[in-house]
Amino acid sequence: MDQAACCEHVRRALAEDIGQGDATSNALIPSDALSNGLIVSRQPLTVAGLPLAQTAFHEICPKLKITSLSMDGDTLESGKPLMQVEGATRAILSSERTALNYLQRLSGIATLTNRFFQEIAGTKARLLDTRKTTPGWRMLEKYAVARGGGHNHRMGLHDMVLIKDNHLAALHNEPNPIATAINRARNEHPKLKIEIEADTPEQALAAIEAGADIVLLDNMKPDVIRKIVRANGRRSRLEASGGVTLDNIRGIAETGVDFISVGALTHSAAAVDIALDFQ
Missing domain, CATH: 3.20.20.70 (Aldolase class I)
Structure with a gap:
């Protein structure tokens, strides 16, 4: 994938979702709060979209620590981890939906493709x-x-x-x-x-x-x-x-x-x- 084009795609998606700011997270979560999030499969699937998910998190906060626990193209059983995200709670929450949208949509395509394959x-x-x-x-x-x-x-x-x-x-x-x-x-x-x-x-x-x-x-x-x-x-x-x-x-x-x-x-x-x- 073209990295520059992917980054621009993610920026547009984040802007569409966040708009003027994450009203809920900014109101409820202290700015210095830290969290550890784990992205997991809830059904058998073939992974696609991890680079886009990582870009979504880092566009909001470059300091978030991202650990890939699988690779695009991997076939996973239900309950298996794809990625770990550690750092500012607000940043994780604000980018969560966009990151998951990429993973769910693209992994859905990869999963169906693999069945035909x-x-x-x-x-x-x-x-x-x-x-x-x-x-x-x-x-x-x-x-x-x-x-x-x-x-x-x-x-x-x-x-x-x-x-x-x-x-x-x-x-x-x-x-x-x-x-x-x-x-x-x-x-x-x-x-x-x-x-x-x-x-x-x-x-x-x-x-x-x-x-x-x-x-x-x-x-x-x-x-x-x-x-x-x-x-x-x-x-x-x-x-x-x-x-x-x-x-x-x-x-x-x-x-x-x-x-x-x-x-x-x-x-x-x-x-x-x-x-x-x-x-």
Whole structure:
């Protein structure tokens, strides 16, 4: 993760939460009070977000002593410690919610990603995320996917060409929209990978013949995917996407596809239960 961007993200989050000041902690807690807090898991999870949590605490009080008791990417059982925070009580209380928000959200993504990752263990398929991320959180959520065992697809519209159904629909007057789209993209962006979405086996084979680097097989059944894998002959790399669940991802992976992309990794991951308890 970009450290400067992460620090700025945390500063905005703290400003949103604290505003003009922590009215409760400032009213109740003496300024010289000290505490020792332990951040613990309350369910099995895969950890992500510890650097952001530490940044949140240190933005409020650089003198807080932070001890990491786990690492991002670790899989923990319920009741296991993630981090210890020692120092000014007011500072810990004022930054607690922001730190936990990062940990709960990002660990939730890492945890779900790891469940999908474990389902395809032993196959050649790589698990990919998508652009279906929370606005302003893409860098962080894709980081969490990587900590859970997944791989990042394109970061945005700028670093890879992905020709989707609406792009092809806009080229409906062309005699061969698929070949036209791939050729135009290749001429305009010769250094970028060219991927194209196929809704049917016929579109997939046309994209392979036209020289696409990657063909996305959208919402296709495993038996259909398997036939396209055989016909492809390793000319293009193949990605399965659409309707992928924990129940069916293994069968999709066993077709021989190179990638499986799952939007749910970021758009449907539930936050996990993590708490900070004073000792």
